[in-house]
Amino acid sequence: MKNKFTHIHASGNPQMVDVSERKATKRMAKAQAIVFLGREIMERIQGDELITKKGPVFQTAIIAGVMGAKKNSELIPFCHPLSLEDVQITITTKKSKVIIESTARVTGKTGVEMEALTAASVAALTIYDMCKALSHDIIIEEIKLMEKTGGKKNFKR
Secondary structure, eight states: OOOOOTTBOTTSOBOOOOOTTSOOEEEEEEEEEEEEEOHHHHTTEETTEEEETTEEHHHHHHHHHHHHHHTHHHHSTTOOOOOOSEEEEEEEEETTEEEEEEEEEEEESSOOHHHHHHHHHHHHHHHHHHHTTTOSOEEEEEEEEEEEESSSOOEEO
């Protein structure tokens, strides 16, 4: 019986998928994460930034998210290391939630969905870390792929 798993070799050992024969195409992925902050924390937002004893929360989260996207292949088994061409992260607030949107782009043989998802996730975790001294009433949820283009098929939520 033939092995049905893409990441399991016929010998039964784990393997990375061989993309050497694929054609490089322009690929893009957008992801989103939502962080619910309690009223106590949200009241501290001044303009477009939240400052805690650790520093500017949203600016730090953007930097951390970009770093996370760049290190994605070190964190997720079998993700190919990609030469990312662009990673953008925006953070907006709406009522009691912080909306993190990330976009990753590459011209390559495999997609950037995991890089976009990792960027949004790491940014969300950074917000949690920088705000936990103020309150532990923080919820990270709705980490999701919003859109992807390039490769075999496109997707849009």
